[in-house]
Amino acid sequence: MAERYPGYDVMAKRDTPSWNAQTRRVIDARLAIPDRPRFFVRDEWVTLRAVCERIVPQPPQHRGRRPIPVAALVDHKLTTNLRDGYRNAALPPLQEAWRRGLAALDAEARQAHGVGFAELDGAAQDALLQAAEAGRLRHPAWGGMPSDVFFKARLLRDIVHAYYAHPTAWSEIGFGGPASPRGYVRMGFDRRDPWEAAEAKAGEAAAALAENRRVG
Numbered sequence: 001m002a003e004r005y006p007g008y009d010v011m012a013k014r015d016t017p018s019w020n021a022q023t024r025r026v027i028d029a030r031l032a033i034p035d036r037p038r039f040f041v042r043d044e045w046v047t048l049r050a051v052c053e054r055i056v057p058q059p060p061q062h063r064g065r066r067p068i069p070v071a072a073l074v075d076h077k078l079t080t081n082l083r084d085g086y087r088n089a090a091l092p093p094l095q096e097a098w099r100r101g102l103a104a105l106d107a108e109a110r111q112a113h114g115v116g117f118a119e120l121d122g123a124a125q126d127a128l129l130q131a132a133e134a135g136r137l138r139h140p141a142w143g144g145m146p147s148d149v150f151f152k153a154r155l156l157r158d159i160v161h162a163y164y165a166h167p168t169a170w171s172e173i174g175f176g177g178p179a180s181p182r183g184y185v186r187m188g189f190d191r192r193d194p195w196e197a198a199e200a201k202a203g204e205a206a207a208a209l210a211e212n213r214r215v216g
Helices: 021-031 042-055 070-079 094-113 122-133 147-164 167-173 205-214
Strands: none
Touching (some): 021 167, 042 070, 042 094, 042 122, 070 094, 070 147, 094 122, 094 147, 122 147, 147 167
């Protein structure tokens, strides 16, 4: 599959007027998050990584870029207990919801297949996640927490947010990051500032590649 923004790397903006010192500090800290668990114990970490691979699968070598450490970014949210400022009343607090949800997914896998979630093949993992999304999972390990609420309000939300908080994902979608102090000016449909990524539309891949190697 061809890249939508060929040759574009948002990190090329690091030392340009697009990003100020505060932006650089925030992004540098995010990139420094270690790809290992600090909040989750080993079994939870293994299950989380398997879930992340089904929710946001990444191509081999991420098209030449390092894969996004999605599980580590979720773990960081839990380590810092970075809550959203609101909570669905059907869920326990952030950390407890994640511990209970991962344990319940693993328990559902063992009950249905005799092995943990991470040991299932992709099709079986997807089937369990789809059942969770539909609210059909009822193992006692859920402790009364609805599987569909956990899936939509915590699992899906936190994993997708973690993925798109990473510069590699920004490069994939042509996002310039938090453009401070430069700011975005051309906000109309199908318009872009000259320092934003160029999309490779039909017959324009070579031109987009050249443009994206220039922007910064």
